[in-house]
Amino acid sequence: MGRIKIKDTPSITAHTLLTKICNRDYVTPDTYKVLTTVAKQLSHKYPSIxxxxxxxxxxxxxxxxxxxxxxxxxxxxxxxxxxxxxxxxKLTNKKPGITGYGVFIPPPNNNNQTEYCKKKGYWQYDITRFFSLGNWNRKLILSEKATKDLLLLLSNQPMVRKIFIEPHLKQRLRISNTKIRFHGCQAVRHDDHIHIQL
Known part of the structure; x- marks a missing residue:
């Protein structure tokens, strides 16, 4: 169907085996090219990541x-x-949640997009909190520098059209790139992961 399975390499990997078992790891050749390019750039900057x-x-x-x-x-x-x-x-490849979803970076009180969206009737906005299946690395902290570097590497790829994260993270990381934007209240919150689309 014009899609290829993402292969684990020394610089790219699935967070859980379940993603691969359930065939949730297919992308177009162009998307795969972006992923492998950014993965190599990231490992050059951070060899252990x-x-x-x-x-x-x-x-x-x-x-x-x-x-x-x-x-x-x-x-x-x-x-x-x-x-x-x-x-x-110390930077780590470990993640706080089992699935990679549902363990959020808390927003500041004066920029709580979750509360705003839920008050507008979008009850599903933080539903992924039920999909975390547990917070198994509670002491992990967001690496603002490395995450910002990853976002900038992604945004520098010409084929990447949009990158979604929560507004409070864009402010916190001091990013002004217009590709990096808010996804709207109709989706779910994005302060537990990065969404990219070509």
Missing amino acids: KLVYLDANFPFIDGYPLFPHLSHNDGKKIDLSFIYKTTNE
């Missing part, structure tokens, strides 16, 4: 849904994990 992906797409026809995602249906979308560090400031 891999590009860790979460959900991509099924290997089926365009339009086939990938629950619970709204748009992962054409091979051109993929979710990536933030980069974390330990309490002693």
